[in-house]
Amino acid sequence: MIAMNKYFHSNYEESRETFRNLLTRVQNKWPNAELYQKAIGDSEDNTIDVIYAEAATSNDKVVFFTSGEHGIEGYAGAAVIQLFVEDYMESIDPSTTGICLIHGINPWGMKHFRRVTENNVDLNRNYFLEKQDIPMDINRNYEKESQIFLPTKPVEEIGKEKTKLYEALSKGMMNEGYKGIKKAKGMGQFEFERGVYFGGFEEEPSSTYIKSWQRQLLDNFSTVIHMDWHTALGPTNEVTMVVSEKIGESEEGLKDTYGWENIQVFSPDTVKGDSTNHFYELREDEYPTKRLFSALFEFGTFGTSREAELREFTTIILENQLYWEGTEYPESREWIQEELMNMFYPQDEEWKEAVLKEAGVAIKSVLGKEKIV
Numbered sequence: 196m197i198a199m200n201k202y203f204h205s206n207y208e209e210s211r212e213t214f215r216n217l218l219t220r221v222q223n224k225w226p227n228a229e230l231y232q233k234a235i236g237d238s239e240d241n242t243i244d245v246i247y248a249e250a251a252t253s254n255d256k257v258v259f260f261t262s263g264e265h266g267i268e269g270y271a272g273a274a275v276i277q278l279f280v281e282d283y284m285e286s287i288d289p290s291t292t293g294i295c296l297i298h299g300i301n302p303w304g305m306k307h308f309r310r311v312t313e314n315n316v317d318l319n320r321n322y323f324l325e326k327q328d329i330p331m332d333i334n335r336n337y338e339k340e341s342q343i344f345l346p347t348k349p350v351e352e353i354g355k356e357k358t359k360l361y362e363a364l365s366k367g368m369m370n371e372g373y374k375g376i377k378k379a380k381g382m383g384q385f386e387f388e389r390g391v392y393f394g395g396f397e398e399e400p401s402s403t404y405i406k407s408w409q410r411q412l413l414d415n416f417s418t419v420i421h422m423d424w425h426t427a428l429g430p431t432n433e434v435t436m437v438v439s440e441k442i443g444e445s446e447e448g449l450k451d452t453y454g455w456e457n458i459q460v461f462s463p464d465t466v467k468g469d470s471t472n473h474f475y476e477l478r479e480d481e482y483p484t485k486r487l488f489s490a491l492f493e494f495g496t497f498g499t500s501r502e503a504e505l506r507e508f509t510t511i512i513l514e515n516q517l518y519w520e521g522t523e524y525p526e527s528r529e530w531i532q533e534e535l536m537n538m539f540y541p542q543d544e545e546w547k548e549a550v551l552k553e554a555g556v557a558i559k560s561v562l563g564k565e566k567i568v
């Protein structure tokens with residue numbers, strides 16, 4: 196059995212240190228590889244770390260892995276990057292293929308075990324081509340039922356709080372409130388900075404930085420293959436590929452191409468400000484001759500049942516309330532923090548083993564199709 200703590204770290208600093216130490220190994224293959232560090236925010240030592248190398252003779256393709264767009268989800272992403280460097284990188288041809296690995300896109304969120312940034316922004320709702328593209332009145336349902344989603348008072352005794360929320364949500368399953376939060380999950384909301392699924396009033400520094408890498412890779416390489424690692428969505432202990440319809444292939448077609456079932460295609464009409472979608476738009480507008488594959492890969496935790504969905508919303512809403520309003524009940528704090536870990540970074544060995552195994556399947560499938568590994 197593999198020791199899981201070699202891959203899955205318990206704090207941001209350790210995870211980052213392990214990533215930085217991968218540089219030597221990458222340099223064995225790409226002697227010109229370098230480590231770049233971009234400070235995000237100014238109150239703490241938080242950085243986005245990038246290992247990057249161009250191909251030795253011809254920049255035909257680049258493998259681009261990103262992690263930690265949703266803070267806490269970055270621990271699994273970092274594990275996958277380490278696995279890739281140790282087990283899969285060896286078979287790549289460095290003369291025609293470059294590499295770009297990114298650790299901790301939202302370093303503050305990773306350090307503080309939150310999904311969002313220090314500005315409460317869900318980064319994957321924050322990528323727009325132009326600032327004026329940020330939709331202001333996108334989600335009327337959310338606004339109508341905002342008392343469910345906006346924290347106004349401290350978290351009470353957890354049992355009471357959960358019952359209240361479960362009732363509000365399940366009663367609301369057929370009405371505006373539930374539709375509102377379901378829609379907000381995809382569309383984001385751009386009005387309430389203390390609410391869940393906030394996409395931001397302006398571009399986050401992390402988004403600006405990642406956009407510059409998207410541009411640099413499209414500039415330098417003929418083909419860009421991007422795998423963005425996340426957690427929570429999809430069947431428990433399995434990986435799900437989530438891709439913008441801009442990929443130009445149907446869900447059924449993709450299932451055939453890659454030989455797996457867990458593939459979801461989303462439309463930019465229902466998901467706003469997604470980073471992979473931004474990548475496709477940039478390619479379309481400015482690099483029409485370049486080839487891009489960009490998708491999210493999600494390691495499922497709660498599963499896909501209606502019960503799992505309720506549990507997910509409960510966790511997200513209470514965690515946000517706890518962050519802004521606190522609680523006088525230690526058990527409430529404990530329960531919420533534990534449930535957040537269960538959702539985005541489960542501590543059981545079975546899940547961690549599944550992440551590594553499923554990541555291997557996804558890497559072999561996607562990079563194998565490109566004849567990279």
Ligand SMILES: [Zn+2]
Pocket residue numbers: 264265268425426
């Ligand atoms: Zn995510």
